[in-house]
Amino acid sequence: MAGCCDHDHDKHPAQGEGPTVLPRRDASPKYRVVSVASHSHEHGHNHAHDPHDHAGGQCCAPVPMAFGALATPEVVADGIRTSMRIMQMDCPTEEALIRKRLGGMASVRSLEFNLMQRVLTVVHAPDALGPILDAVRSLGFQPEVPDDRGRLAAAVEPKKPWWPLALAGIAALASEAANWSGAPDWMAAALAIIAVLPCGLTTYRKGWVAIRHRNLNINALMSIAVTGALLLGQWPEAAMVMVLFTLAELIEAKSLDRARNAIEGLLTLTPEKATVQQADGSWREVDSATVTVGRLVRVKPGERIGLDGEIVNGRSTVNQAPITGESLPVDKAEGDAVFAGTINQSGSFDYRVTATAGNTTLARIIHAVEQAQGSKAPTQRFVDQFARVYTPTVFAIALTVAMLPPWLLGGSWHDWIYKALVLLVIACPCALVISTPVTIVSGLAAAARHGILIKGGSYLEQGRLLKWLALDKTGTITHGQPQQTDFELLVDVTAEHCRRLAASLAGRSDHPVSQAIARAVDGEVGVHDPVEAFEALPGRGVRGVIGGKTYLLGNHRLVHELERCSPSIEARLDELERQGKSVVMLIDEHRVLALFAVADTVKHSSRDAIAELHELGVKTVMLTGDNPHTAEAIAKTVGIDQARGNQMPEDKRKAVESFEKEGPVGMVGDGINDAPALARAHIGFAMGAMGTDTAIETADVALMDDDLRKIPTFIRLSQATRAVLLQNITLALGIKGVFLALTLGGLGTMWMAVFADVGASLLVVGNGLRLLRK
Numbered sequence: 001m002a003g004c005c006d007h008d009h010d011k012h013p014a015q016g017e018g019p020t021v022l023p024r025r026d027a028s029p030k031y032r033v034v035s036v037a038s039h040s041h042e043h044g045h046n047h048a049h050d051p052h053d054h055a056g057g058q059c060c061a062p063v064p065m066a067f068g069a070l071a072t073p074e075v076v077a078d079g080i081r082t083s084m085r086i087m088q089m090d091c092p093t094e095e096a097l098i099r100k101r102l103g104g105m106a107s108v109r110s111l112e113f114n115l116m117q118r119v120l121t122v123v124h125a126p127d128a129l130g131p132i133l134d135a136v137r138s139l140g141f142q143p144e145v146p147d148d149r150g151r152l153a154a155a156v157e158p159k160k161p162w163w164p165l166a167l168a169g170i171a172a173l174a175s176e177a178a179n180w181s182g183a184p185d186w187m188a189a190a191l192a193i194i195a196v197l198p199c200g201l202t203t204y205r206k207g208w209v210a211i212r213h214r215n216l217n218i219n220a221l222m223s224i225a226v227t228g229a230l231l232l233g234q235w236p237e238a239a240m241v242m243v244l245f246t247l248a249e250l251i252e253a254k255s256l257d258r259a260r261n262a263i264e265g266l267l268t269l270t271p272e273k274a275t276v277q278q279a280d281g282s283w284r285e286v287d288s289a290t291v292t293v294g295r296l297v298r299v300k301p302g303e304r305i306g307l308d309g310e311i312v313n314g315r316s317t318v319n320q321a322p323i324t325g326e327s328l329p330v331d332k333a334e335g336d337a338v339f340a341g342t343i344n345q346s347g348s349f350d351y352r353v354t355a356t357a358g359n360t361t362l363a364r365i366i367h368a369v370e371q372a373q374g375s376k377a378p379t380q381r382f383v384d385q386f387a388r389v390y391t392p393t394v395f396a397i398a399l400t401v402a403m404l405p406p407w408l409l410g411g412s413w414h415d416w417i418y419k420a421l422v423l424l425v426i427a428c429p430c431a432l433v434i435s436t437p438v439t440i441v442s443g444l445a446a447a448a449r450h451g452i453l454i455k456g457g458s459y460l461e462q463g464r465l466l467k468w469l470a471l472d473k474t475g476t477i478t479h480g481q482p483q484q485t486d487f488e489l490l491v492d493v494t495a496e497h498c499r500r501l502a503a504s505l506a507g508r509s510d511h512p513v514s515q516a517i518a519r520a521v522d523g524e525v526g527v528h529d530p531v532e533a534f535e536a537l538p539g540r541g542v543r544g545v546i547g548g549k550t551y552l553l554g555n556h557r558l559v560h561e562l563e564r565c566s567p568s569i570e571a572r573l574d575e576l577e578r579q580g581k582s583v584v585m586l587i588d589e590h591r592v593l594a595l596f597a598v599a600d601t602v603k604h605s606s607r608d609a610i611a612e613l614h615e616l617g618v619k620t621v622m623l624t625g626d627n628p629h630t631a632e633a634i635a636k637t638v639g640i641d642q643a644r645g646n647q648m649p650e651d652k653r654k655a656v657e658s659f660e661k662e663g664p665v666g667m668v669g670d671g672i673n674d675a676p677a678l679a680r681a682h683i684g685f686a687m688g689a690m691g692t693d694t695a696i697e698t699a700d701v702a703l704m705d706d707d708l709r710k711i712p713t714f715i716r717l718s719q720a721t722r723a724v725l726l727q728n729i730t731l732a733l734g735i736k737g738v739f740l741a742l743t744l745g746g747l748g749t750m751w752m753a754v755f756a757d758v759g760a761s762l763l764v765v766g767n768g769l770r771l772l773r774k
Contacts, residue, residue, distance in 0.1 A: 072146060073129075078109040082129055083121045084143040086136065090118055090253070091434060093210075093217040094141070100215050101135050108132065115437060140209050164198035165246055171195035172239035179236045188235045195239035196226065199246040216391055218428040218757070225421040229750060232414055232421075241425075241750045248758030269322050269341035269362060274306040275299070277350075289357045297351055299344045307340050308360045309351035316347030323362060324451035324705035365704075368455060369448050378461055379725050383436050386429075394427035394740075401744070418750075422743045425753035426736055431760035435728035439768035443721040446771050451704035452714050459683050459700045461725075463718030466618050467663030469711065470656050470677060473624035473631070476668050476687050476708065477638055478600035480512045484520035485581060486597035490569065498594040502586045504528040505542050505553040513582055514542070514553075516598045539625050539648045541584070552587040556627050557646055559585055564592050573627075580633035582626050602637055605707050610639045612712035621659065623652045623677065652677035668711065685711060717771075724771060728764040735760040 073082045088094060095113045098120065102108050107128035112121040120143070124132055129145070136143045175191035207223030210216070222245055229238035274288045277296040288306040291297065296312065299305055305318070317329040320342045329345055332338060338351055340360040357363070402420035405411035440457040447454050454460050474480045489495055503521035506514040507528050531544040540561070541554020552558065556573055559565045564587055572595070576583050581597040610620055621642040622635050628645035635643035644655055652667075653676035659665045660682075667674070667681035670688070678684035678699070686699030688706040703710045739756040742748035 076123060078123050079125045080129070081121065081123050082132075082145065083119055084133075084136075084145045085117075085119055086141050086143050087118055088141045089113075089120065090115060091430060093219065093428075093430065096217060097139055097210055097213060097215050098136060098141070101139055101213055102132060105132070105135065139213070140206065165243070165250070168195045168197075168199040168239075168243050168246070172236070172243045175239045176236040185233070185235070189233075192230070192235035192239035196230070196242045200226065200242045203242070203245065216395055216427070218430055221395075221424045221428055225424045225750060228417065228421045232418060234418065234750070237750050241754050244751055244754045245758065248754065248762070251758075251762060269304065270357070270360070271304045271306045291353055291357065293353050293356060295353045297353060298348070299338075299351065300348050301344060301346055303344050305338050305340055305342050305344060305351075307353045307357060308355040309338055309353045311336050311338060311349050311351045314347060314349030316349050317345045319343040319345060320705070321451075323365065324707075365448060365453055368453055368702075369444055378458060379436050379729075383432055383729065386432070390429045390432070391427050394423060398423035398427065415746075419743055419746070419748070422748050422750050422753045423740070425750060425757055426739055426743065428757055429732075431735070431757065431764050432729065432732040434761060435732055435764035435768065436725060438765050439721060439724050439728060439771065442768050442771035443717060443724075446773075447714065447717055450710070450713060451707075452710050452717075453699075453702040453704060454714070455700050455702075460718055460721055462664060462682060463701075463715050464722050465664045466666050466683065466715060468619050468621060468659040469613060469666045469668065470621050470623050470652070470659070470681065471640070471667075471708075472669040472674055472687075473622055473626060473634065474512055474600065475670060475706070477606045477622060477634060477640075478602050480600065482512055482516045482582065482598040482600035484516050484596055485599045486576065487520075487594065488572070489594050490592050491594075493593055495594075498586055500529060501546060501551055502553055502584075502594070502596060504531050504546055505534075505544050505551060505586075508534050508544065509536070509542055512600070513584060513598050517553075517584060517596050520596075550589055553584060554587065555582070555584060555625075557625075559587065559592060562587065566592075569595075574629065577627045577629035578633065580630050580637070582630055602634060603706070603708065605709050606638050609708035609712060612709065613715075614639070616712055616715050618715065619662075621655070623647045623655050649674070649676050653680045656680045666711070668708070721771060724767055728767055731763050731767070732760050735763075 073080055075081075086094070086098075089098065095115060099111055099113075102111060102122065105128075107125040109123040109125070113119075114121075120136075122132060133143050133145070171191045172195040175188045175195060178188040178191060203219050203226075204223050206217075206219035207221075210220040211223075222242075226238050226242050229241065270288060272288055273285045274291055275283050275298045276286050276291055277298070278284050283298055291307055297307060297309060299316075301316070311332055311334050313334065315331070315333040318332050318338060319329045320339065322341050322343070323339060332349070337354075339362065340355075340357075341362040355361075398420040401423060402417045405416045406413045440460060443460050444454055444457070447460070471477055474482075487495070487499070489498060499521045503518050506518040506521075508531055509515075529546045531546055534542065534544040536542055537552075537554065537558065540558040541552055543550065543552045543554075545551075552562070556565075556577075559569070569585075569592060573583050576595075576597045579599075581599045584596045584598065586593045586596070613620055619642075620640045621644065622631060622638075622640045623644050624631050625647050626645055628643070631643040631645035634640075644651075647655065652674065656665050656667055656677045657680055664682040665680075666683045666685060667677045668685040668687060669678055670686060678686075684700045686702045687708070688703065701714060735756050739748050739753055743753070
């Protein structure tokens with residue numbers, strides 16, 4: 001709406017107007033959070049779409065239909081966009097194989113991989129889906145495409161029997177014992193082959209597929225290394241390497257499952273059943289997924305709320321911590337909104353459903369987090385590029401080690417080929433590549449559990465770099481529920497007449513200042529006069545025709561622009577504004593009739609948040625359309641470094657731009673008409689996003705409640721994520737480097753290389769999962 005006194009008012013669109021969202025300055029994509037049940041895959045807000053940063057995957061675990069779905073195929077600029085689940089695709093090894101196979105097809109426009117959700121999204125030419133699916137199947141994978149409602153069959157991975165690995169382990173140990181005890185070579189060889197066959201056939205099959213498609217993944221490298229060891233007569237070592245590799249792969253898969261299901265806690269928040277009123281007035285328990293909008297649902301004490309709705313009867317306190325991270329329960333009464341996944345406490349109430357199971361606030365949060373998992377953070381993109389060079393480089397070193405010393409230096413072929421085989425095992429970059437997505441996903445999930453919805457890994461990484469944070473005033477620093485404190489007549493008219501005119505204009509606006517005036521007057525005046533030709537004046541106020549005459553209700557700026565201000569009015573305005581009050585004036589076609597002063601209260605959390613931001617080295621500036629005196633008064637109360645008043649939406653954008661010379665800038669608003677500043681900022685934060693579609697859709701980071709202290713929490717999580725990323729990269733490369741040096745020095749063995757490869761993977765996965773406890 002147009003505000004009655006400041007540009008903070010601009011964040012509410014005028015009646016009949018939709019929210020305006022501008023494209024961001026950078027090319028980072030913004031995901032529109034849509035109903036998971038509808039399965040539409042939209043890209044809103046005019047943001048540039050980067051196919052490498054967006055995977056529309058959903059969780060592959062068996063979950064309710066509302067969450068176990070993918071986007072249905074849709075027509076895009078380059079062709080058809082199709083998402084498919086590939087259960088066998090869970091690490092960079094499979095991604096590289098699929099990318100190489102499909103990347104050479106002329107009908108494939110782009111590929112997007114979400115390894116954490118095992119989802120591949122392909123943009124392809126029409127009628128090319130069949131050949132694409134056949135190409136994926138040729139690699140030994142089973143792609144699953146959703147039906148016309150976006151549904152997939154429940155993902156059930158077949159349980160592998162434990163006895164082949166156990167048998168292989170016993171045979172490998174027996175082969176080692178036979179070798180040590182001086183038994184005949186044929187006995188050690190036979191036991192080694194018995195060990196390799198049960199657990200190695202899968203590796204050999206995958207390795208052959210990779211070699212056939214000219215791809216050197218870990219399965220190909222391990223197949224070559226074990227085969228070479230067998231040919232060199234290293235029977236016990238070949239057997240033990242294959243057993244250790246298979247066992248380590250199993251452990252790594254379990255660890256990745258934990259990271260993959262990091263948001264499993266969110267998925268289980270919504271109860272499967274809800275008590276719904278029937279046509280005859282009785283109450284019956286039904287599946288939550290079948291409940292439609294408008295139905296009445298009853299909640300008993302201690303129950304978890306199944307759907308979003310509005311209370312129509314009863315009152316209680318509700319624990320909203322699962323979504324917002326709030327420490328204290330919230331009182332709820334008739335007319336208040338309740339949200340799926342939250343917990344009713346002492347009372348009982350009935351509520352009317354406002355969103356289906358697939359379109360609740362919780363569903364949108366889960367969908368946004370899953371989409372964010374598919375986006376690649378800057379560190380991950382760097383690691384992926386590095387890995388493409390690393391494996392061929394080490395493979396070339398291995399060939400050099402195998403060939404040159406025996407040829408040029410007369411070294412033993414047996415010894416140098418063995419060293420080359422060890423290097424082949426070290427050549428796999430799995431630990432390095434997998435370290436970043438596990439860390440980013442853990443950070444995203446940890447944030448979601450604390451009521452902070454981060455729309456991509458890039459924002460999680462950038463948060464630690466913020467130097468300035470620009471803040472909106474109304475509803476961000478203050479409660480956004482001001483009360484009228486003063487009313488003064490400035491001309492010889494009746495007070496009742498002026499109050500009635502002001503209430504009639506203010507009642508057409510939904511800005512907090514207007515509502516404060518309307519509430520104060522309604523108790524005395526009652527019925528409003530009809531308003532014709534109502535018009536919102538952005539950043540200034542509103543205008544309308546009442547009884548054939550034009551009236552305006554607006555701020556100090558509007559009075560100056562209309563040239564209606566006098567020295568006496570100016571003096572009175574200055575006095576009220578220095579008290580931290582916002583002043584709105586009623587104006588007719590010739591003069592200022594009356595003034596209304598409104599004061600808002602500062603949130604206690606705002607003071608704490610500003611103090612924490614300063615401790616983190618982030619400077620703060622308040623950008624408000626309110627007058628400079630009020631802005632300074634509130635900024636001083638909260639401890640904000642700078643305050644700028646009389647800020648139009650475009651002024652806020654320019655202010656954000658002016659601070660960029662010192663480093664990345666964040667902007668906190670409501671994600672609607674603060675759009676110019678939010679779009680310009682490196683990271684846009686939306687306050688109080690729970691239940692607000694536009695806020696969740698628009699912001700880079702959505703704070704699910706109105707607690708500004710979540711921004712310092714976000715920055716600390718960003719710092720922790722960066723630290724873990726660096727630790728993981730150092731671990732992965734450091735361990736590889738150590739064993740590379742040991743091997744070239746003649747001290748490395750093949751089983752040690754297996755420990756180095758898979759051990760590094762387990763270390764980085766475990767280290768990344770630590771963020772879930774942040």
